[in-house]
Amino acid sequence: MTPTHRDEIMPTARAAHSSPPLVVLFSANPSSLTRLDLEGELQDIVDELEGVGLEGVLALESQSATTPRTVQRALLVERPTVVHFSGHGRGRGARPPRRPGRAVRDLVPDPAPARTTGIMLHGDHDADLKVVSGAALGDLFAKAGSTVRLVFLNACHSAEQADALVQHVDFVIGIDGAIEDEAAKAFAVALYRALAFGRTIEASFELALNALMLEDLRDDRTRPILRCRRGADPRRARLVEPPPRDDGRAWDVFISYASADEEPVRRLAEELHHRQLRVFFDRWEIGLGEEVRQRLERGLDGCTHGLIAMSPRTMTRPWVQAEYSALLDKATTHGRLLIPVLIGRETTTLPPFLRARRLVDLRGLTTEAYRERVGDIAQALRGRRPGPPSRLRRRRTRD
Structure with missing residues (x-):
């Protein structure tokens, strides 16, 4: 939503593509x-x-x-x-x-x-x-x-x-x-x-x-x-937008995966959820008695970006193929992200579209390295690029 008052969201002088303050x-x-x-x-x-x-x-x-x-x-x-x-x-x-x-x-x-x-x-x-x-x-x-x-x-x-x-x-x-x-x-x-x-x-x-x-x-x-300062309203000014609420109607990311890979995908979904992102993970979003196809379609329609957890089993599943097709359409037609994430331990072959995308490899990482990679995913989903390293931290201190 575009702010209607100059003090609602403070501008940042960095790149206009939504670098953090x-x-x-x-x-x-x-x-x-x-x-x-x-x-x-x-x-x-x-x-x-x-x-x-x-x-x-x-x-x-x-x-x-x-x-x-x-x-x-x-x-x-x-x-x-x-x-x-x-x-x-x-x-x-x-x-x-x-x-x-x-x-x-x-x-x-x-x-x-x-x-x-x-x-x-x-x-x-x-x-x-x-x-x-x-x-x-x-x-x-x-x-x-x-x-x-x-x-x-x-x-x-x-x-x-x-x-x-x-x-x-x-x-x-x-x-x-x-x-x-x-x-x-x-x-x-x-x-x-x-x-x-x-x-x-x-x-x-x-x-x-x-x-x-x-x-x-x-x-x-x-x-x-x-x-x-005169004219600046502290009751309206903020540095960033508040995290959106989980309302069951819109999500930051839809995770597509093969059911055999549920365990590592659940861990990924939980990490993203902890980072204040709205995650469509089917085990959370499809209740008992609900029609599965209808709910998945709702998730695909309501998500901003897509993430596909890739293992040798992923593209062999009809459900995943259908989800991939819908997420691919969003990526090519509306410019949304479709992030390939490698899970498990086996070598995986990616479809041509995903081979041209920067992927995230979560295989065989330490806990610290894993969380750092998930942090990179969260930043991408928020529309932020890694950016160059800080100029300040490299300078010699005088302690």
């Missing part, structure tokens, strides 16, 4: 400051999206030991939709943490009013750290951040920077006060989970606040804040 996660923990579990924060986000079957819905790229130069470079080269900063922040005064002994994203040892407030990054040269002010960040995003729709400053005392940034970015999340490392991670995980599920910016922010309450990490002296 790019989230660049910057982290900085200069050696002179308290060590924070910033790598753990990124891994928790990745693990959570994988856990709910939404890996790849958001394209996550990370840069550790971030310097001012790498931030500017990333905005110019990567053109992200979301920019996330994790690390320390410096405010105009420090308050003691709610629970002494816990790591806090704050310069607690210096209670005097700070001369320069901002986000703490690594220095570009010999300097251990660099304080980047809200004014400097705002100026950067005004000049090089035209694709950015959301900035998340996951650092203490970043509300002031959020106020400066929101003049140039639709939505900015910051922290008013000093936040514990554990709370900062929990908030980030809940925020990106909700965004990946297609919740609006406001709803995602509220769910992240709720996560702090559920985990007893809320501190009344510290609160995440959401700032919105």
Whole structure:
């Protein structure tokens, strides 16, 4: 469905054929400051999206030991939709943490009013750290951040920077006060989970606040804040469309297979279902007493794409031949996908049309490799190509 309001689905500057929104996660923990579990924060986000079957819905790229130069470079080269900063922040005064002994994203040892407030990054040269002010960040995003729709400053005392940034970015999340490392991670995980599920910016922010309450990490002296540029509506804006509901009338993919291969096909169907895809697998969609042919035809008519599980037995079955013919017509007439997937252990001969298609081989894989291949299938069914590797991850860090 085409959005009717500019804020309903945030555009991404990447290829127009529906690449996922790019989230660049910057982290900085200069050696002179308290060590924070910033790598753990990124891994928790990745693990959570994988856990709910939404890996790849958001394209996550990370840069550790971030310097001012790498931030500017990333905005110019990567053109992200979301920019996330994790690390320390410096405010105009420090308050003691709610629970002494816990790591806090704050310069607690210096209670005097700070001369320069901002986000703490690594220095570009010999300097251990660099304080980047809200004014400097705002100026950067005004000049090089035209694709950015959301900035998340996951650092203490970043509300002031959020106020400066929101003049140039639709939505900015910051922290008013000093936040514990554990709370900062929990908030980030809940925020990106909700965004990946297609919740609006406001709803995602509220769910992240709720996560702090559920985990007893809320501190009344510290609160995440959401700032919105004039004209940007957080109640409508979202990064991605919500996963469609399983309504029994439409499916993302129809799986065609020989009944003798039910066991490996069921595993594949379950993996795709876990990734929030609507799967027509006949064992799930044909109830007792229902007419089989009618229900299969309904599935073929209502599916967007097709997947055929290939083994030596597949094309010898009349049912599969009929399904293949219908899916082939969709592929050639309407440009839909028909993905050949090799299962079992035997060598399989593909029909001419499938031989010209990029296939997926699930035979003899480890569990990790299997899930990675199924993830590739899920991405294809969502209309996304693999794309090139991240430019950020290859860069040398300065930890």
